[in-house]
Amino acid sequence: MTAHFPPGGRSPATSDRASGGDRSAGPWTGRAISRRAFLDGVTTAAACAAFASPTGPASAGTPPGPAGDPGGPSPSPGDGTRPGHGRARPHPAALQGLRGDTPDATGVARALHDGRFWERVDAPRPPGESYDLVVVGAGISGVTAAYTWVRRHPGARVLILDGHDDIGGHARRTEFHPAGRAGPLVAHGGARALYAPSAWPPQARELLADLGAEPGRLRAHAEPGLYPGLGMHEGVFCDRETYGAGADRLVTLRPGRSTAEWVAELPIAAQAGRDLVMLYDDPPDWFPGLSGEDKKRRLAGLSYTGFLREVCRVHPDAVAFCRTMPTATRAHGADALGAIDAWAAADRHAYPGFAGLGPAGSAPSPRDPARAAGRRAGDDAEVPCLPEGPQSLVRAMVGRMVPGFAGTTALEDITTTWFDYGALDRPSNRVRVRLSSPVVLVRNDGDPHSAASATVGYFDGHQVRTVRAGAVIMACWAAAIPHMVRDLPAAQRDAMRQAVRMPVVCATAQLRAWHAFREAGVHRVRFTGAFWAAAELAPPIGAGSYRFPRRPDEPITVHLVHAPAPPGMAPAQAAEAGRRALALTPYAALEFTVREQLARLLGPFGFDAARDVEGLTVNRWGHGYAREHARPWDASAPGAPLPADTARRRFGRIAMAGADTAPGGDAGAAVSAAHRAVRDLSDAAPA
Structure with missing residues (x-):
């Protein structure tokens, strides 16, 4: 087989989009297509065109000069590239636009999966x-x-x-270089923390110690009191996608507010409000007389949404309010979360309705998923990791x-x-x-x-x-x-x-300032049904010489999470449907939804998306978060x-x-x- 292709494996429509290269040359018509893109056939070519965003932001990580110009000035130690290696391109963390599972990164794997790869290449050397x-x-x-x-x-x-x-x-690093800041603004582009490291196996904990990443040392770099000290707390945005036209409403969950007080601000039916107050403040023992193991047997056959509907029998508006609670960390909603897993993770602000059943950790069960076992064995739910x-x-x-x-x-x-x-x-x-x-x-x-x-x-x-x-x-x-x-x-x-890996999209936007978040009184917001399920200001972490933005007039990053898996389906089927939907979502649409949703959330507090969003990186993961074997979807017998x-x-x-x-x-x-x-x-x- 003979074919002539340019060096490298990039497909043209994503190459410059991802690297911040010069996009002034006009349409891609007439440019050579790399062999990797060719191997993925027409599907990848179409996806490449869809994901290209000629109007998107240029790479903020590119040294001064023409975007992506390898002839720019030598980078400094602060921008992450080695000093003395002048005329270097920025390293991958500094690239903006579409990242993660781009057509370049996944085209060959897709052709291999579809059985087309070996038809189009020569024998291995x-x-x-x-x-x-x-x-x-x-x-x-x-x-x-x-x-x-x-x-x-x-x-x-x-x-x-x-x-x-x-x-x-x-686990991706994302960085931006806002004007006037000394050194890059660094953020995570996917995984952000360590989950219950005190419950990790000994060898895994030894690795953390070897790297100097013991939980205590990691926590020392975080300043959890920064945002609350500025009057900023968590919030819930009840969106029109869930509750109908005109329903967009931000409700803050300030400490000290009674459940009844903030529930009264939700755009929901009166009965739904009463049901939520009951779930949070005084849920009964739904299975009186049953042992802890028998309760877990009942819950093992239900999703969390099923538990709310079939056991608690709450109003549909209350179910809708809870649906996106696990989305940011699991890439799926409450209808794909096992009720037994929700019980293990339940506290006042996550998965209400279980307090009457007693503590989930009181009776270890082979039905418990791994996360439940980790929460029971560990004394730390989440540890920030730089x-x-x-x-x-x-x-x-x-x-x-x-x-x-x-x-x-x-x-x-x-x-x-x-x-x-x-x-x-x-x-x-x-x-x-x-x-x-x-x-x-x-x-x-x-x-x-x-x-x-x-x-x-x-x-x-x-x-x-x-x-x-x-x-x-x-x-x-x-x-x-x-x-x-x-x-x-x-x-x-x-x-x-x-x-089964759940598809997930992680967007990191660099903002000119964060006055609007402070005026709104929130630093993290969960959306009940909009495109992006959560928006969160960068965790206040500073390590070594890295300076975290402490003033609202400083540039900062905000992280958003979108889970493409549709609700109402078993995880495996939802994951596949979500991947198909994600493949058809162009980068321009992802960028638009970031700006539009932040504007809906913060517009009443002075936010202007055109002015305030100065950079954007979107990490798209078609096969994202690994999912545990868990009830009720995986029905092997306990101990099998x-x-x-x-x-x-x-x-x-x-x-x-x-x-x-x-x-x-x-x-x-x-x-x-x-x-x-x-x-x-x-x-x-x-x-």
């Missing part, structure tokens, strides 16, 4: 490199696996491959493994140090990280029971290159693994296909093996990591899966 370990996936689990391997085997040669152009997976979130942990690990990547790996300074992405894949490195390199094949070299090595193939934008590996760890989305490891046992393939137990089995020299195999939806699950994969390979080391 013979292995040209050899490594002791190859890791597929540069997210938290993959980087932790590599880091753990190197600590066990000093001097080992390791290669990490990923189809995206940045490390961290869904301005960029858990990607700080990933950068620290990569900095320790790859010489020249980071100016320092001290966690207190990781936010403001320089990073040299050009150092990631130097031939002299023992550990190399190769981005924009989607893996397309993984196979044992011979019988899996006796193989001493494996072969890994990745697409470099032109052809499939292969490398030899003494061992392989698959730290990617579990449901994609059968398309790469073609000879997996049937039972393992089926188990992997049951891994879960699909993940089968999915994570070692296959010859190939071990499985990733949060899907835990299963769990947080960093703790990803780290634990990485440790297990390394252990599986070490226990089965060839003679």
Whole structure:
């Protein structure tokens, strides 16, 4: 097969949109299409055109000069690129526009999934490199696996491959460079905190200690009293999407307000108001006379929405008020949240209605999902993790493994140090990280029971290159693994296909100032049914020399979350429907909804979207938050093996990591899966 394509793997419509390149050249007609885009066929070409936004903001992370101009002045240490490396392009965190699962990052994987990839490429080239370990996936689990391997085997040669152009997976750093600010304004672009780290397995807690990220040290960087000290609290925006035309209304949840007081401000029916007061203040024991285990058996068959409707029998307006409560952290609403999980997480401000049942932790049950067990075992629900979130942990690990990547790996300074992405894949490195390199094949070299090595193939934008590996760890989305490891046992393939990841979109907008939030008296708002489910000002965290904006006249970031999964469906079906809807949503629409929804929320308090939104990055994740095996949707008997137990089995020299195999939806699950994969390979080391 012969074809002529330009160097690199970018599709033209997203290349300059993502990098802040010059968009003044007019339409894309006549420009060459990269082979990667070609491989994804007409679908990707259409998606690329849809996601391009010629009117969107230019990259705020680009050094002064023409947007994306590699001939601009040398960057300073404050903008995240290595000093002395003049005329460098900004690193990935500084890129704006559409990020995350862009057509560039996912086109090859989609063609592989659809069976079109191997029809359009030449045969893989013979292995040209050899490594002791190859890791597929540069997210938290993959980087932790590599880091753990190197600590066990000093001097080992390791290669990490990923189809995206940045490390961290869904743990993304986003940064902006507002005029007049010394240094970048840093925010998270996805995962933002650590969930119940005190309940993590010992090896995972040891990793946090090794990186200097113990919960106590992380909390010391946060200033939770900043916003309340300015009279800013949480709020709920009752939107017209939920309650009809004219219903847009912001209700603040200030401490000290009685439930009846703020419920009276909601645009809901009188009976719904009475029902909400009852749910929050005085719910009965809905199952009198039953033991804790019997209560959990009843709840295991219900979603939280089902519990409100069928057990509590509250007014539909009250159900609608509660529907988006879990959306920001789980990428789905209350109708896909198990009632037993909601009981475990219940407190006065989350999932009301359970107080009469007694404490969920009083009777451990095999029906409890992993998050419920973690909440019961841990004494910390959520621990802030620096301005960029858990990607700080990933950068620290990569900095320790790859010489020249980071100016320092001290966690207190990781936010403001320089990073040299050009150092990631130097031939002299023992550990190399190769981005924009989607893996397309993984196979044992011979019988899996006796193989001493494996072969890994990745697409470099032109052809499939292969490398030899003494061992392989698959730290990617579990449901994609059968398309790469073609000879997996049937039972393992089926188990992997049951891994459900909920689609999610995380938008980070840089605001000129935040007077309007202060005037509104809120710093975090949940929407009952609008496009974006939550909007939250950046958590007040400062580490090392990083200065968090403390005055409302300073630039700041606001984070918004959209869950495309439609309500009223089981999670697996909702996830698939949400991905289809997301694929048809152009970047311009995402940008418009950010501006429009912030204007609806803050317009009465002096906010002007055209004036106040100075930058925007949208991280789109078609396969976003890993979902746990949970009732009522996953009906295996208590104590029976879960699909993940089968999915994570070692296959010859190939071990499985990733949060899907835990299963769990947080960093703790990803780290634990990485440790297990390394252990599986070490226990089965060839003679």
